[in-house]
Amino acid sequence: MNAAPADQIRLLDVQALDVRLSQLAHKRKSLPEHAEIESLRADLAQLRDLLVASQTEESDTAREQTKAEQDVDLVRQRAVRDQQRLDSGAVTSPKDLESLQREITSLAKRQGDLEDVVLEVMERRESAQERVTEFTARVSAVQAKVDDATGRRDAATQALDDETATVTKERELVAGSVPADLLKLYDRLRAQSGGVGAARLYQRRCEGCRLELNITEVNDVKAASPDTVLRCENCHRILVRTAESGL
Numbered sequence: 001m002n003a004a005p006a007d008q009i010r011l012l013d014v015q016a017l018d019v020r021l022s023q024l025a026h027k028r029k030s031l032p033e034h035a036e037i038e039s040l041r042a043d044l045a046q047l048r049d050l051l052v053a054s055q056t057e058e059s060d061t062a063r064e065q066t067k068a069e070q071d072v073d074l075v076r077q078r079a080v081r082d083q084q085r086l087d088s089g090a091v092t093s094p095k096d097l098e099s100l101q102r103e104i105t106s107l108a109k110r111q112g113d114l115e116d117v118v119l120e121v122m123e124r125r126e127s128a129q130e131r132v133t134e135f136t137a138r139v140s141a142v143q144a145k146v147d148d149a150t151g152r153r154d155a156a157t158q159a160l161d162d163e164t165a166t167v168t169k170e171r172e173l174v175a176g177s178v179p180a181d182l183l184k185l186y187d188r189l190r191a192q193s194g195g196v197g198a199a200r201l202y203q204r205r206c207e208g209c210r211l212e213l214n215i216t217e218v219n220d221v222k223a224a225s226p227d228t229v230l231r232c233e234n235c236h237r238i239l240v241r242t243a244e245s246g247l
Contacts, residue, residue, distance in 0.1 A: 001229040003182045008240045010178050011186055011198045017171040021164060022195050028160045033153035040146045047142060051135035058132050061125035068118045075114060079107040182229065189237055198238040203246040209235035222247050
């Protein structure tokens with residue numbers, strides 16, 4: 001294949017722009033905010049689970065407290081009625097009086113036991129409420145960090161996308177001035193060679209594979225017409241001659 005030396009040199013400009021586009025894509029994918037957001041979201045999910053568990057416990061203990069307090073009220077009301085019967089003198093039988101007094105004593109003990117239950121449930125509910133308050137605050141704090149990191153990521157991404165758009169337009173302009181057959185060969189080699197399809201020959205060294213040409217290869221390059229599109233014998237990329245090729 002033949003191409004004017006100026007066209008071959010413009011191919012290096014296309015290569016430089018393609019390298020920049022690859023760097024921008026890699027930078028966009030590797031923004032530190034990506035890992036930061038992922039880590040924060042994992043923490044946030046865990047905290048939200050703990051918050052829901054605490055809220056559930058608080059709700060359960062609230063119902064348990066209401067039930068225990070109702071049980072206390074029922075026993076208290078029964079004890080009040082029995083005491084009123086005792087005080088009214090309506091019960092005169094010694095046996096009935098003894099039975100009524102035993103029931104009042106039993107109800108007093110039952111009421112005390114139930115009140116202890118209420119206190120124990122209230123303590124558990126208070127602990128659950130404290131955990132709800134704690135995890136609510138922690139969820140809010142981590143969510144704020146997620147929002148901040150997301151904002152920074154979006155800003156960085158937008159800046160990279162803007163630069164990518166600019167470089168892409170420049171690449172289109174430069175590539176449009178390169179002969180189609182030469183550009184097609186370059187694109188094919190670039191796809192096969194890790195994103196580098198053309199390399200400069202600098203001081204007898206291919207900048208694609210970083211290997212120095214041997215004397216036979218140097219003589220072949222010297223003998224080649226300036227229009228000849230050369231390929232590196234080692235990496236097979238297009239080898240572009242410049243004033244700094246050292247020939």
